[in-house]
Amino acid sequence: MTIMTPTRLSDGRELLYFDAGEEAAGRHRDPEQVRDRRSLPARGTDAGQVRFDELIGEWVAVAAHRQDRTHLPPEDECPLCPSDGARRTEIPAGYEVAVFENRFPSFGPRHGILPADPGPEVGEVAEPAYGRCEVIAFTDSHTGSFSQLPYDRVRTVVDAWAQRTEALSALPGVQQVFCFENRGAEIGVTLHHPHGQIYAYPYVPPRSVRMAKQARRHFLRSGGLESQTAAILAAERADGSRMVLEGRHFSAYVPFAARWPLEVHLVPHRQAADLAGLHGEERDELAELYPELLRRFDALYDSPTPYIAAWHQAPVDAELRPAGHLHLQLTSPRRAAGKLKYLAGSEAAMGAFINDTVPEETAARLREAATA
Amino acid sequence: MTIMTPTRLSDGRELLYFDAGEEAAGRHRDPEQVRDRRSLPARGTDAGQVRFDELIGEWVAVAAHRQDRTHLPPEDECPLCPSDGARRTEIPAGYEVAVFENRFPSFGPRHGILPADPGPEVGEVAEPAYGRCEVIAFTDSHTGSFSQLPYDRVRTVVDAWAQRTEALSALPGVQQVFCFENRGAEIGVTLHHPHGQIYAYPYVPPRSVRMAKQARRHFLRSGGLESQTAAILAAERADGSRMVLEGRHFSAYVPFAARWPLEVHLVPHRQAADLAGLHGEERDELAELYPELLRRFDALYDSPTPYIAAWHQAPVDAELRPAGHLHLQLTSPRRAAGKLKYLAGSEAAMGAFINDTVPEETAARLREAATA
Known part of the structure; x- marks a missing residue:
């Protein structure tokens, strides 16, 4: 049985632990174990933009607010490994599967409803990039790949995907929930810790x-x-x-x-x-x-x-x-x-x-x- | 004034020289200068396939017949440099701008009319990949880039694009003519000689x-x-x-x-x-x-x-x-x-x-x- 334990990071973002059973879940109910010891500034409500591409009739996210985001950390500072003493990461405790809100999301953190597609009329149509972007860490081990996870772990991931799909689908304005994994440096992945992403789009994506x-x-x-x-x-x-x-x-x-x-x-x-x-x-x-x-x-x-x-x-x-x-x-x-x-x-x-x-x-x- | 001189390669494919004026064009009217001294086997009429992707409602070209195509030649055997003595390329004579039919095209060499889009009904809908794929060489010099071409040469390229657009648009079944250049090894270009491509699609492409x-x-x-x-x-x-x-x-x-x-x-x-x-x-x-x-x-x-x-x-x-x-x-x-x-x-x-x-x-x- 998969148990979800919700917590918050120090800037207010949600972090959810998914564990296969009581024993593993117990540690995540201990406030000391899951406390984010960083003092991140409270997350603002600024969202990026979605701009309407009238030539094609599709929304495009312009993530201008991400310009100032932290650069990818060196590998010995992987943000998905559990925090360890002075080394503080995005995930305070050891875990099986963890899901948290992306710190510099393409969509979110605000929720809201986009207008219907504006059609081919000329004009600059831009709206806040409502929605949510989450990261899902498949294991607290830095190396390996999804295909090598033990069966029980994959089963927990499936439940986590299902729970997030249901929860994100219920957020105001969310039109589509997309669970995905990009794997491989050849396609631009720079963070090796096995992980995927979950996007909650404020529009139905073009495809x-x-x-x-x-x-x-x-x-x-x-x-x-x-x-x-x-x-x-x-x-x-x-x-x-x-x-x-x-x-x-x-x-x-x-x-x-x-x-x-x-x-x-x-x-x-x-x-x-x-x-x-x-x-x-x-x-x-x-x-x-x-x-x-x-x-x-x-x-x-x-x-x-x-x-x-x-x-x-x-x-x-x-x-x-x-x-x-x-x-x-x-x-x-x-x-x-x-x-x-x-x-x-x-x-x-x-x-x-x-x-x-x-x-x-x-x-x-x-x-x-x-x-x- | 741009002058086009049509010729044929030894397998029957068309090769067109575009020259800025009489002087340059003259050499391309000399059969000895433009003769393809290779003895390529006559080109067959086998086309690849286009298959209808019913999930999305779009045609996809499946170029199975290209499996046997020659591998990319080493750089000292560039097929776009003019033939030189024993080194015989796709272009027999020196040139300003040259256009020829791709030897292993994704579309063509057959022409024909695709049925209207079949819609979401289940079934394998495949048709011959009608159409035409051409290569346009912007200069007979192996190095350099489009941005460094002299003004007169670019002007000839513009006329060549225009002529090909008009001619290919008139072929049976052609729905869209697309002139383009991919530049840079980073996006997969393996042939450095400055060149572009011209596709005549048998359907209006999805975008x-x-x-x-x-x-x-x-x-x-x-x-x-x-x-x-x-x-x-x-x-x-x-x-x-x-x-x-x-x-x-x-x-x-x-x-x-x-x-x-x-x-x-x-x-x-x-x-x-x-x-x-x-x-x-x-x-x-x-x-x-x-x-x-x-x-x-x-x-x-x-x-x-x-x-x-x-x-x-x-x-x-x-x-x-x-x-x-x-x-x-x-x-x-x-x-x-x-x-x-x-x-x-x-x-x-x-x-x-x-x-x-x-x-x-x-x-x-x-x-x-x-x-x-």
Whole structure:
């Protein structure tokens, strides 16, 4: 059983400990153990901006207020390791899984409701960057990776994601909760301690809008009986050529129109809107299959594969939500040992992806990948 | 006066020489000078695929047929340098500007018309990757950069872009012509010879669709009197805080909702649909201002700034085209000396951009950038 213990850092930010059971949780109820001994100045309420890009019709966060943020600390001052004597970090006590508010967030700390998209009229439309950005530390050990976490720890992470998804979805103005992990120096990650992030956006992000519209069209055409993702999953399982893993509750496949040299979707068989909507047995299996997928990514090459693990959840919006069906989009830009795919002119400027790998071949490689 | 001389490579691909005047063009009418002395096997008609990504509602090119393409040659075998004795390249003769069909294209060599977007129905929808991919060599000198080309050469490049835009737009099924340059090893460019690319897509690329929709809404609301880009340009010139350059026919500014650490839009004052629609004086000024912008990008740091230079032109489609207004989107992921912005979880998976730089500050830096 996962137990959450909420605390506050010295500047007022929330820090939540997630522990697998009473014994581990007990220490986090001791005020002396969890006290942040730093004297950070109280956090202000200044938020960054979101500016409306009228050429495209999308919000862009302009995080001007982050200009003064502290630079990334040297590795022996990792902010995610537990505080230790004079070395005071973002997390005062030892822990299993910890979630805290980002000190210099792209969204937040204010909450509020953005106006509806302003459309193509000319003018400078800027609003406060409402929302929330959280960091989730997967272990208090500085080294290692998600794929190497023990089963029980992954299970706690799944519960933490689910709890945060539910809690953040209930905040005023939050339209979408996004749990993700960027892994690898090749894609710009400079903090090695195993961790992910959770963003609560004040708008439905552009790719989510497009996915939600497609999902809704399919769902309505089916008379509300079948999600688009369920239909795709059924077709993939029947075809088989792009399947990677099949479990009782989750399956993984390389999508037919994969955009990245490595791309896998991990999908619950039952139409769950988000991680919070998974029941216990589903969470149990997810805690097995997800690290297994990550290990297969790593087994393809001699060095750890950089990846983005992105949990696509249903938007909060009541109209879009019923068609939503959780899926993980796991992608890597690695196209060969030591070679990355870059998003250049066609992808970055035109949004037109060109994939030089064949999805069916990628799936075969991942099926055959030996994992320790 | 720019003169185009069409020729063919030994496998049947088109190679076009663009010369500034009769004298330079003369050599390209001599069959012995332009003969491709290689005996390449005749090019097949196999195209790659475009697959419809039903989750998002977008086409993705899967260039499976490029698996067998030749690897990038060593630098002393640059395919863009003119052939020289036994060293035979893609371009037989010395040249000013040369354009040829990519040997292993993502789109083409077949032409044809894609079906309308299939919508969210389940199923594998794949079509031949109709279209055309061309390479444009800006100089026959292996070193240097676009920003260092002499004025006359840039003027010839502008005419070449215009000619290709017009010619490719007339091919069956072509929906969008995209002239662009990726510059810098940091963004994956492995061929140093100054060159760009021209893609003729068989569909309107996803970002172009969104821009065209916004542009059309604005245009219709104005009663067909004003393009969205013209309105934005007028507002930027009136405001001034994000202006970088102002000419008689073109101006450049950092967009209000810039997505990248460095981003500038260069826009013709008159509503031209594409590069082919620019008249002589506009092309003359463009040949001055565009390299000036590139030099300012380079003046910001001690080493050349990696960039993507993307010419957004009006789609060919008769409904979308009237609202179109050419603009250059010049972007760089460089956020500090030696540091790049990576598109990680929020941008790559959700399409939600977060810009840590302030557009008004970026504009001030570019206004003050000293160029040699």
